[in-house]
Amino acid sequence: MLNSSEPGSFRDALSRKAIARGFDCLGVADPGAIGEAANYFRAFLDSGAHGDMDWLAAHAERRTDPRVLWPAVRSIIMLGVNYGPDEDPLAILQQRTRGAISVYAQGDDYHDLIKKRLKSLARWLVASAGGDVKVFVDTAAVMEKPLAQAAGLGWQGKHTNLVSREFGSWLFLGAIFTTLDLPRDAADTDHCGSCRACLDICPTAAFPAPYKLDARRCISYLTIESKGPIPRELRGAIGNRIYGCDDCLAVCPWNKFAQAGRETKLAARENLRAPALAELARLGDSAFRALFARSPVKRIGRDRFVRNVLIAIGNSGDSVLAEEAERLLTDDSALVRGAAVWALSQLLPRDKFAARAAAAISGEPDASVREEWSCYVVRAFAGTTKP
Incomplete structure (x- = not known):
């Protein structure tokens, strides 16, 4: 010993x-x-x-x-x-029809x-x-x-x-x-200096002050921990981030000393680096569990994940993806249907969205989804469907 x-x-x-x-x-x-x-x-x-x-x-x-x-x-x-990571985590944010999954x-x-x-x-x-x-x-x-x-x-x-x-x-x-009394190491000290890069890059202004986080505005919280609809005023800022957010991590100047991880099991799977939103929107429960086997993404479940995908679809600016949102208007999950309404409100012309809403509201069984329709119908007639 x-x-x-x-x-x-x-x-x-x-x-x-x-x-x-x-x-x-x-x-x-x-x-x-x-x-x-x-x-x-x-x-x-x-x-x-x-x-x-x-x-x-x-x-x-x-x-x-x-x-x-x-x-x-x-x-x-x-x-x-x-x-x-072995590549810039922020680069995927420019590929609006693909989903950004946090590096981890x-x-x-x-x-x-x-x-x-x-x-x-x-x-x-x-x-x-x-x-x-x-x-x-x-x-x-x-x-x-x-x-x-x-x-x-x-x-x-x-x-x-x-x-x-x-x-x-x-x-x-x-x-x-x-229970062993081991020799202590010296604590590290703060080396941030006057840098504000991590605070300034946050898309949803989740940092009310340096060293303070409001998780309720954090994209990682909204896409992972939050179980309900994502607040309307924050949806646009989420962009194509469908699980977590790396912005404040990736922008840190101290990453110039970072190196790619050596553990192959933690390395990015090729099919999760930049998955197509259209393919992810078609995932049923079994396909979702198969795709994310052994992945932390699996723990949020298919419905929350597809909710996130639909927010990204709404932010994509690609009208072709409106077909995926249209199809999910009849999904079994009210959470998914509500997100699909929002996605359509961002992608369809105002008149088409208003016409689609008129046909859908009366048949929608969930009050929160009906409210989602009504909210954006009002905005459409007012001349805008944003945010």
């Missing part, structure tokens, strides 16, 4: 084992190191900026202090896996991959130095980003995401809680 009382040799061995298991960086933080981030988090919840993500507030005390989550913890090992979701689900690696490293840790362990990867009440900063892996930028001087914006994080 390794002697954990010899900090240098043990830490070197821990780092080697982590790298051998596919991690790209490692640091150790004190369980009480969240500090001021806890106050930011409470203010975030108090303002309601978390939207419908009630699970964030459910165990707030655990998130703000890991010792509440597990009183026995004495050290937190934070680990990162680089998933840097174009490959296999990172949760499964990283959790296996964490468990393997944790087993080695126990066998080598003793103690008890718990592993977490974005699935429990753990504030990974402040802990990663405390462990020296990077800092939380003005967009609230972690930024690394070595890997830019592209790190998946995992944590090993241990």
Whole structure:
């Protein structure tokens, strides 16, 4: 068994084992190191900026202090896996008839991959130095980003995401809680300076101030976490983003030091780099599950995904795609039908849309969809169907 009382040799061995298991960086933080981030988090919840993500507030005390989550913890090992893209994530935004899927979701689900690696490293840790362990990867009440900063892996930028001087914006994080008292790493410091690139690029103005996020306006929240219709005033700004958004990550100047990820399972699948909106709009439930097998996209379900696709279709400016929206007016899901109405309101000439609405409203069983029709009929007669 390794002697954990010899900090240098043990830490070197821990780092080697982590790298051998596919991690790209490692640091150790004190369980009480969240500090001021806890106050930011409470203010975030108090303002309601978390939207419908009630699970964030459910165990707030655990998130703000890991010792509440597990009183026995004495050290937190934070680990990162680089998933840097091999092409510009913003380029797809110019291809309006194709869907933009966030870089992290174009490959296999990172949760499964990283959790296996964490468990393997944790087993080695126990066998080598003793103690008890718990592993977490974005699935429990753990504030990974402040802990990663405390462990020296990077800092939380003005967009609230972690930024690394070595890997830019592209790190998946995992944590090993241990009862061992391990040597701490020095916390990283903020290197954003006067840069505002991440704040200024946000299409929906989701950052009311530097280091503050209103999730209710964030495209990642709207296309992934939000279960209902996307607010009308934000639909146009979503563009062709159908699952998540990388704008604030991709524009960060620190990405000049980033490198493409080395894990093939996290690499983009070719059929998810720039999928055609017309093909995605035709996905039924079984085809959706088959296309996104082992992908994080699968968890939002077919209906929410097609809702997103229809918003992108409405933003495409391609009248040919109106046929896909027309077909989905009779979909079993009211969420999909409502999004199809909006897409048509953006693509059809005003007179054609108004005529189509007159035939559809009386037969629509869902009140929210009827309201969607009525809203845009009024706009059409007023001379506009925007937004």
